[in-house]
Amino acid sequence: xxxxxxxxxxxxxxxxxxxxxxxxxxxxxxxxxxxxxxxxxxxxxxxxxxxxxxxxxxxxxxxxxxxxxxxxxxxxxxxxxxxxxxxxxxxxxxxxxxxxxxxxxxxxxxxxxxxxxxxxxxxxxxxxxxxxxxxxxxxxxxxxxxxxxxxxxxxxxxxxxxxxxxxxxxxxxxxxxxxxxxxxxxxxxxxxxxxxxxxxxxxxxxxxxxxxxxxxxxxxxxxxxxxxxxxxxxxxxxxxxxxxxxxxxxxxxxxxxxxxxxxxxxxxxxxxxxxxxxxxxxxxxxxxxxxxxxxxxxxxxxxxxxxxxxxxxxxxxxxxxxxxxxxxxxxxxxxxx
Numbered sequence: 001x002x003x004x005x006x007x008x009x010x011x012x013x014x015x016x017x018x019x020x021x022x023x024x025x026x027x028x029x030x031x032x033x034x035x036x037x038x039x040x041x042x043x044x045x046x047x048x049x050x051x052x053x054x055x056x057x058x059x060x061x062x063x064x065x066x067x068x069x070x071x072x073x074x075x076x077x078x079x080x081x082x083x084x085x086x087x088x089x090x091x092x093x094x095x096x097x098x099x100x101x102x103x104x105x106x107x108x109x110x111x112x113x114x115x116x117x118x119x120x121x122x123x124x125x126x127x128x129x130x131x132x133x134x135x136x137x138x139x140x141x142x143x144x145x146x147x148x149x150x151x152x153x154x155x156x157x158x159x160x161x162x163x164x165x166x167x168x169x170x171x172x173x174x175x176x177x178x179x180x181x182x183x184x185x186x187x188x189x190x191x192x193x194x195x196x197x198x199x200x201x202x203x204x205x206x207x208x209x210x211x212x213x214x215x216x217x218x219x220x221x222x223x224x225x226x227x228x229x230x231x232x233x234x235x236x237x238x239x240x241x242x243x244x245x246x247x248x249x250x251x252x253x254x255x256x257x258x259x260x261x262x263x264x265x266x267x268x269x270x271x272x273x274x275x276x277x278x279x280x281x282x283x284x285x286x287x288x289x290x291x292x293x294x295x296x297x298x299x300x301x302x303x304x305x306x307x308x309x310x311x312x313x314x315x316x317x318x319x320x321x322x323x324x325x326x327x328x329x330x331x332x333x334x335x336x337x
Contacts, residue, residue, distance in 0.1 A: 001025045002337050003100035004313045005060025006050050012320055018050070018313045021060050025102050027073070032104045033081055034073035035089075039123035039335040040098050040311060041066040041304070042319040043161065048249075049093075050320065063316075064099035065091040066127045068119040072102070080107045080285065088113045088288060090127035092274035099311060101337055108281045109274050111288025114295035117302055122295075124304035124331035125165060126288060130270040131247060132166035132222075133287050139266035140220050140243045142176060149219030149239030152177035154210070156202060156234075157224035159187035161331045162247060164194055164303040166222060169291075171195040172299040177215060181206070190329055194303075206230065207237045217242070224248065225326070232257055305330030311337050 003023050008016030028034040046063045055061035071085045081087060089110040091098055113122050136142050142153060153170055155163050158180025170178045171194075180191040181202035188199050200209045210218065217239035223230060228250040235257035238244060244258065245266040255265055273281045294300040309315040311334045319332045 001101040003060075003062050004064075004311065004316050005055075005062045005099070007055060007060055009050065009052055009054040011051065012317055012324075018317050018320070019060070020313045023060075023062070023100065026096075026104045028075040028078075028104060030075045030077045031106050031108060032075040033071050033078065033087070033107050033110060035067065035069040035087060035103050035105060036072045037067050037069040037098055037101060037103050037311070037337075038086075039068045039119040039333055040064050041124045041127075041161075041331045041333045042316065042323060043127050043331075044323055045093070045127075047320045047323055062097045062099050064097035065093070066123050066125070067091065067098035067103060067105075068113050068123045069103070074107075078107050081110065086113045086119075087111065088122050088126050088292070090130050090270060090284075093271040094275055099316060106274065106281075107285070109284040111285055112292055114292040116296045116298075120307050120333045120335045121302035121304050123333050123335075124161070124302050125291070125295075127270060128161040128165045128303065128331065129169075129291050130284055130287055131162050131268060132169055133291070134270055135222055135245045135247065135266070135268040136166060136169060137173075138283075139268050140222065140245050142170070142174060142220055146219030146239055146242050149242055150177065150216035151175070152179055152215060152218035153220040153222060154200075154206075154218050154234075154237075155180045155196075155222045155224065156230055157226070158182050158191040158194075158196060158199070159329050160224055161303060161328075162224045163191070163222075164330050165300070166224075167191060167194045167196050168300045172294050176220075177218075179210070179213070179218065184327075187329055202230070206233045210237045219243065221245070228253055231255065235261065235263070238263060303330040304333045307333050307335060309334060311335070
């Protein structure tokens, strides 16, 4: 089967970078589904792993996690899906990826594809949706009020893939005030259109901008990018006993400024449940089905902003190049082989 892989960790223009390859078609066993991939999207985790994690052995490593496709084979222990079902999912970080014609995935982290959108539109959402949903409702517990705090969530980096769906989830599932940051006119318009109540410019001091809103100190902060640059400001404007979460990878992070306010800190990785086979691994199946219902009800929309072309090395290279600028809006998707 066709796939796209890399032979050596490093830059896109280095030896052993992304290449079109042929590999054996896998077989479904146990709780696995074999999915014929129709569309994928590209996330920052793709280029970070390509640049830093060498493949094991002499074989190419296949990247890609977001996928939409049709189940063509089921393992002998499966019970959630059947052949012919169209599904969406974000995969597991310790298994071969979705940049391939056929892909194996544990059914417990798979949901039914929303029927009201195309495969490419749906492919933009699984990884970012799971990341945002788990952070908001499992880690920050936004449904549990912070005493005395404004019922508001500040999303730093609101126009990226995770921020874009986090805004929509908050609007669809809560009555929280959504405050998103964006610095360029086009990204500010994007987050407003997605439903943010207020938009702040993160290239300027955040505390006075939040104070000017007159709503009090927000109880929750969700940082999606450049957290180390904002940590002292967050300590200033977040409410005492507030909850702070992040998903990026700062080389170091000094959270000592949080001590006097007793700020709890939460790190979200949506691969944790699959990586450790947690007792609640099927929570991701439930989340994806819930969000599929929200999409089909018109309460959440796709965050795909550009379909780049077919799933091949040239198109994926272009996607990685765009994401490495850290200026992408929404999600980049690829469709077909």
